Amino acid sequence: MAEDQRPIGVFDSGIGGLSVLKHLVRLMPGERFVYLGDTARVPYGNKSAETVQAYSLQCAAFLLQHNVKMIVVACNTASALALDVLRRDVSVPVLGVIEPAAAEAARATTSRMVGVIGTRATISSNSYARAIEQAAPDKNIIVHSQPCPLFVPLVEEGWLDTPATRLIAGEYLRPMVANHIDTLVLGCTHYPLLKPMLTSMLPDVRLIDCGECTATVAAEMNGPVDDEPITSTPSIYFYLTDNTPSFPILARQFLGISVNEPVRVSVDHLTLPHIEHEES
């Protein structure tokens, strides 16, 4: 598959998915990437499953128009609510962020008490608890979940470690700390930016970054890395569904590098090409 020159498609409801893209680029520096951020309809985390599925299919249709060989759903809410419909309707492999992070959490825990934090939609879907159970059915892991809807606006406000952010985090995390978790899944692509603060608050807890785990699995799916020299500038094409003046600043924060100007596109009229399903 590494000889397949087509780009890898990545989408998110907004810019959080750049924290996943960061690890994809790091592990597959020879690949080209097409990133779509649906900033005209961001966030997905407070919307219904039906709406998140409709939006995700439109994002996938856009990426397929760019002839991608694989789609990474770099959004926890879309991975939780739309992965099944995407895998049913899309003709290339589709990888979400939940299964890789759940598998890593199941491997990492020794106390068998795992915490999961995410948006309200991700947590309500119960996707992480199910995926952790599936990854280690015999380990009897107990999952403590907590929606943290204030973390995304805190990150976007740049309040990565302020007294208010610590107070809110303390409130959110108190029940799982009381339950002696030894592993915490950061089930939202914005949360890796809170890692330094969370590490200092929970020094004995292993933090699982869904972007890091997902990139590892994506690289395995993509096959061995080419011998070609690593270029200093990764080859990424950015598309956003709204004009987002804060993009260059946030991209630098999430991705750690300066990026090209994004192209504004519209996806709300797109539909997927029909694929034949075998009768089962």
Next chain:
Amino acid sequence: MAEDQRPIGVFDSGIGGLSVLKHLVRLMPGERFVYLGDTARVPYGNKSAETVQAYSLQCAAFLLQHNVKMIVVACNTASALALDVLRRDVSVPVLGVIEPAAAEAARATTSRMVGVIGTRATISSNSYARAIEQAAPDKNIIVHSQPCPLFVPLVEEGWLDTPATRLIAGEYLRPMVANHIDTLVLGCTHYPLLKPMLTSMLPDVRLIDCGECTATVAAEMNGPVDDEPITSTPSIYFYLTDNTPSFPILARQFLGISVNEPVRVSVDHLTLPHIEHEES
């Protein structure tokens, strides 16, 4: 106009506009209302002017299909960014929330130091500062503006007066308190729910609720109230663009009454009927 039996149309990006609807219903109990919340694309406060305008025109087109006699834009971001295009393209009177609140603030201040808080988009548009200046051009009012992007998620989380909310509010308001404001415009329809906390933090500052001011102006535009008896249940038809399970709870919180089940509708394909403009 009071003899005009058509309903009054109200729209917002989500459910915040219910805090405006509350005052409309109170002042015009004999009227029928059609409320549209664009919950499939909420919030508008972090989107571009172009996108907010396109979404607002689609909301207006939906309300016109329901034969409304007036449209109240119960959303500060849409009022800031889309009122001009709505007034240009819509055939019935359109009232936003900014002009009424700005006029009231200009009347109320004696120190001539006015604070305005709102979403990032509302504050960046500078609409309140301009409208306050226009309302009292000779009063030389100085406007201190502050975006408070964490207030909406705090309200939706139900954290209306917690230590974290006070800490964040203190951070946001410190510069305008240092400037001795005597009047503060709550330039977002979610903020009236923070009134008890803000009143206790700023006991000497007059808080201006944009919904209250807008309803007063809307009632004046609508003409004298009919003699018909006030029914105990106001006549409101609710439409939302997404399934929003939290709607009944939030509606009770914002509106103060129990409401009918909302109807789910799609508006993203709608266009306005063409109206003729006279050459100017």
